[in-house]
Amino acid sequence: MNAENRLTAPSVPMRGPTPVSGKPSKLKKLLHKDGTWAFLLLLPNILGFLAFTLIPVFASFALSFTAWDMLSPMQWVGLSNYTQLANDETFIKVFWNTIYFAGVSVPAGIVISLFLAVALDQNIRFKKFYRAAFFLPVVSSMVAVAVVWQFIYNPEYGMMNFFLDKIGIRGPDWLTSTVWAMPAVIITSVWKNLGFNMLIYLAGLQGISEDYYEAADIDGARWHQKFLFITVPLLSPTTFFVTVMSFISSFQVFDTVFLMTQGGPARSTSVIVHYLYENAFKYFSMGYASAMAYILFFMVLVITLIQFWRQQKWGIH
Amino acid sequence: MRMSRMLVIVMLFSLISAACSSTTTNNTVNTPSNTPDSGKKIVTLDFMGWEASPLETESVKKGLALFMEQNPNIKVNYQPVPGAQYAQKLLTMLAGNAAPDVFFLGATEYRSFQERDVLLDLTAQFELDMSLSDFIDSSAEIMNIDGNIYGVSSCTVSPVLYYNKDVFDKENISYPPSDPAKAWTWDEFREAAKKLTVKEGDKITQYGAFGLENFYMTSAEILSNGGSLFNADGTKMAINTPEANEVMQSILDLRVKDEVSPTAKTLESVGMKANQMLQTGKVAMVVDGSWALQELATMDFPVGVAALPSFQKSTTHGQAHVHSASKNTEHPEEAWKLLKFLSSEEYQIGLINEGLWMPNRRSLYTEEGIKKWYNEAVHPEGFKEMVMFFAEAEAYPFTLITENKVIDIINEETDKLWYAGQSVDDTLANIETRSNVELAK
Numbered sequence: 001m002n003a004e005n006r007l008t009a010p011s012v013p014m015r016g017p018t019p020v021s022g023k024p025s026k027l028k029k030l031l032h033k034d035g036t037w038a039f040l041l042l043l044p045n046i047l048g049f050l051a052f053t054l055i056p057v058f059a060s061f062a063l064s065f066t067a068w069d070m071l072s073p074m075q076w077v078g079l080s081n082y083t084q085l086a087n088d089e090t091f092i093k094v095f096w097n098t099i100y101f102a103g104v105s106v107p108a109g110i111v112i113s114l115f116l117a118v119a120l121d122q123n124i125r126f127k128k129f130y131r132a133a134f135f136l137p138v139v140s141s142m143v144a145v146a147v148v149w150q151f152i153y154n155p156e157y158g159m160m161n162f163f164l165d166k167i168g169i170r171g172p173d174w175l176t177s178t179v180w181a182m183p184a185v186i187i188t189s190v191w192k193n194l195g196f197n198m199l200i201y202l203a204g205l206q207g208i209s210e211d212y213y214e215a216a217d218i219d220g221a222r223w224h225q226k227f228l229f230i231t232v233p234l235l236s237p238t239t240f241f242v243t244v245m246s247f248i249s250s251f252q253v254f255d256t257v258f259l260m261t262q263g264g265p266a267r268s269t270s271v272i273v274h275y276l277y278e279n280a281f282k283y284f285s286m287g288y289a290s291a292m293a294y295i296l297f298f299m300v301l302v303i304t305l306i307q308f309w310r311q312q313k314w315g316i317h
Numbered sequence: 318m319r320m321s322r323m324l325v326i327v328m329l330f331s332l333i334s335a336a337c338s339s340t341t342t343n344n345t346v347n348t349p350s351n352t353p354d355s356g357k358k359i360v361t362l363d364f365m366g367w368e369a370s371p372l373e374t375e376s377v378k379k380g381l382a383l384f385m386e387q388n389p390n391i392k393v394n395y396q397p398v399p400g401a402q403y404a405q406k407l408l409t410m411l412a413g414n415a416a417p418d419v420f421f422l423g424a425t426e427y428r429s430f431q432e433r434d435v436l437l438d439l440t441a442q443f444e445l446d447m448s449l450s451d452f453i454d455s456s457a458e459i460m461n462i463d464g465n466i467y468g469v470s471s472c473t474v475s476p477v478l479y480y481n482k483d484v485f486d487k488e489n490i491s492y493p494p495s496d497p498a499k500a501w502t503w504d505e506f507r508e509a510a511k512k513l514t515v516k517e518g519d520k521i522t523q524y525g526a527f528g529l530e531n532f533y534m535t536s537a538e539i540l541s542n543g544g545s546l547f548n549a550d551g552t553k554m555a556i557n558t559p560e561a562n563e564v565m566q567s568i569l570d571l572r573v574k575d576e577v578s579p580t581a582k583t584l585e586s587v588g589m590k591a592n593q594m595l596q597t598g599k600v601a602m603v604v605d606g607s608w609a610l611q612e613l614a615t616m617d618f619p620v621g622v623a624a625l626p627s628f629q630k631s632t633t634h635g636q637a638h639v640h641s642a643s644k645n646t647e648h649p650e651e652a653w654k655l656l657k658f659l660s661s662e663e664y665q666i667g668l669i670n671e672g673l674w675m676p677n678r679r680s681l682y683t684e685e686g687i688k689k690w691y692n693e694a695v696h697p698e699g700f701k702e703m704v705m706f707f708a709e710a711e712a713y714p715f716t717l718i719t720e721n722k723v724i725d726i727i728n729e730e731t732d733k734l735w736y737a738g739q740s741v742d743d744t745l746a747n748i749e750t751r752s753n754v755e756l757a758k
Contacts, residue, residue: 071435072433173580173736177737178736265736266732266733267732
C-alpha cells in the first residue's frame with residue numbers, strides 16, 4: 001500500500017531525512033506523516049462506521065431504557081424493558097428457539113463441513129468442480145434459496161418427502177408442522193452456509209505439513225487415527241474461528257426464518273432477531289426491541305468468552 | 318500526533334456541518350417554489366401508495382391525470398412502493414419529517430396512526446363537502462374517530478364465496494345463492510362440500526372448499542354466528558364465546574373430520590393460489606376477498622360469486638384503506654382537494670367495474686348507481702342480487718382497535734389450532750388472555 005502511494009502520489013516524500021529549506025510549517029509537517037495520509041484515506045470509511053455502526057450501537061443501548069415509537073416523545077423507563085422481557089412468554093420462546101437453532105446448526109455445520117473439506121482435499125477427480133458446487137449456495141441469494149427449499153419441503157409434491165417415501169418413511173408436513181418446521185429451517189441454513197466453513201477448513205488443511213502424515217505412516221497409523229490425532233488437533237485454530245463465527249451468525253439468523261416461515265407456524269421458528277424486527281418495525285416498540293438486541297449481544301459475548309477461555313485451557317495458540 | 322487528531326476532528330465537524338447545511342439549504346430552496354404565494358405557482362403534492370396490483374397502480378395514475386387536468390395548479394407526484402412493510406416505511410418517513418403530503422393508509426393502521434397524532438384533521442372540510450351518511454355503514458364507522466375524520470376511503474372489500482360453475486355442473490349440484498337472504502346455511506355448505514370432494518384411491522383429486530382457515534375469513538363467519546371479537550369499545554377481547562367456538566370447530570372439522578378441504582400452507586407453499594385451485598377445478602369453492610374477482614374474471618373459467626355460508630345470519634365484514642394527509646403538510650387545501658377526488662364516484666368507478674373494488678358510497682348501490690359500474694364481463698350472473706351483502710357488511714373488527722399485536726397473537730394461536738392439534742377451547746382462551754394483556758397496555 002505504502003509503496004503504491006509513493007508511486008501514485010509523488011507529492012508524498014519518502015521517510016527519512018528530507019531536504020530542509022527553512023522551517024516547515026506545522027501543517028506541512030503533518031502532511032509529511034504517513035499516518036496522516038492513512039487517516040485521511042480511511043476517513044470515508046471511519047465516518048460511515050461512526051454514522052451507521054458505532055453511534056447507532058450506543059444509541060440503541062440508550063434506547064433500551066426508554067419507551068419510544070419513533071413519533072411520540074421518548075420516555076425514560078429505566079430497566080422496565082428488561083424486566084418485561086424476562087416475563088414475556090413470547091420472548092422466552094424465541095430465546096429457546098434461538099438456542100435450539102444455534103445448538104443444532106453450529107455443530108452440524110462444523111462436522112459436515114470438516115468432512116467435506118477433508119474429502120475434497122484428497123486427490124479426487126473434478127475436485128474443483130465439487131468445491132465450487134458446495135460453495136455455490138453461499139453466494140446464492142437467500143430469497144431464491146428459500147423459494148427452492150419451500151418446494152423441496154412441500155409435503156405432497158416436494159423432493160424431500162419423495163425420497164423419504166422411497167426408503168419407506170412418511171415425511172412430515174415440514175414447514176407447517178410446529179415440530180418439524182425448525183429442523184427444516186436448520187437443514188436449509190446448514191446447507192446454505194456449508195461452503196463457507198468448508199473453504200476455511202480447506203485453507204486450514206493446506207497449512208498442515210505433510211511431514212506429520214508421513215511420520216504417522218511410518219508409525220503405522222490408520223486413516224482414522226491420522227484424522228483424529230493429526231488433522232483435528234492441528235485444525236483447532238480453524239475450528240475455533242469457525243465455531244465463533246458460526247455461533248455469532250446463527251444467533252443473528254433472520255433472513256432464512258423470515259423468508260421461509262415468517263416465524264410460524266405458531267412461532268415455532270421465530271428467533272430473537274425476528275421477534276426484535278417485529279417489535280421494532282411492526283409494533284413500533286423501539287425501546288423494547290433495543291433491549292432485546294442487548295440481550296442478544298450479551299449472549300454472543302458469553303459464548304465468545306467461553307470459547308476463548310476453553311481455547312486457553314487447551315493451550316491452543 | 319495531537320495535530321493530526323485535531324485535523325481529523327476538524328474535518329469531521331466540517332463534514333457533518335456541511336451535510337447539515339446542505340439539507341437546510343435544500344429545504345429553503347424547496348419551500349418557496351411550493352408555496353402558492355402568487356396564486357399562479359404550481360403546487361406539488363407528494364402522494365404515496367402501495368402496489369396492490371398493476372391494475373390498481375394503472376388506475377390510480379389514470380385518475381391522477383384526470384385530477385391534474387381539473388386542477389392545473391396542482392401537480393401530484395405519485396410514488397407507489399411495495400405493499401409489504403408499507404406501514405413501517407410510512408412511519409419512518411413521518412418520524413424523519415420526510416412524509417408525503419397525501420398517502421394510502423391501511424384501515425387496520427388508521428387508528429394507531431391517528432393515536433400518534435400524525436394525521437391531518439380533515440373534519441372541517443369533510444363536513445363542508447360530504448357527509449358520513451353518504452357512505453355505507455362499515456366505511457363510515459371506520460373513518461369516524463370520535464366524531465372526527467382523518468382519512469377518507471375510496472371503496473370497500475369483503476370476504477365472499479367463489480365457486481367454479483363447471484365443477485358444480487359436473488357433479489350436478491345447484492350453485493350457492495348469491496342473494497344473501499337465501500345464503501346457504503353452514504350445513505348446506507358442508508353437505509355440498511362433501512359431495513364435491515372426489516377421491517381416487519386414498520388421494521383426494523378434488524376438494525369441496527378452501528379458504529376459511531384464514532382469520533380474515535374466519536372472523537366473518539364468527540360475526541355470522543352472532544359472535545364478536547372485541548367488546549363494544551374495543552378495549553377488551555370478547556372472543557371466548559360459544560358462538561366463536563362453534564364456528565372455529567366447524568371450520569376445523571371441514572378439513573380434519575370431513576376431509577373436504579386442503580391445508581392452506583401446503584398449497585400456498587407450492588405457489589398455488591386459491592384462485593388457481595379454483596380455476597383448475599382442484600377446489601370447487603373458495604372463500605376469498607372480493608378483490609379477487611378482478612383476477613378471477615380474467616382467468617377464463619366460469620366463476621360464480623355467492624354470499625358466505627351463514628350460521629345465524631348472512632353477513633360479512635367490510636373495510637378498505639383510507640387516504641390521509643400528513644399533519645405537517647404545507648398544502649392542506651390542495652391535499653384535501655386530492656383526497657376529495659380520490660373518494661369521488663368518478664374515481665372509484667374505474668376500479669369497481671374491473672372487479673377489484675366495491676363502492677363505499679350509498680349512491681352507487683341504488684339501481685341507477687349500479688348501472689354506472691356494473692360490468693357484464695366481470696360481474697357474474699346474479700351479482701346484482703348480492704350487492705347489499707357489501708353495503709350492509711359490518712366494519713372489519715380489527716380496524717376499530719389500535720393494538721396491532723393482537724392479530725399476530727390470533728394468528729399464532731390459530732396456527733396451533735389448525736396445525737398442531739390445540740383444542741378450540743384452549744385456542745380461544747389463549748387468544749383472550751394474551752390479547753387482553755396487550756390491549757390493557
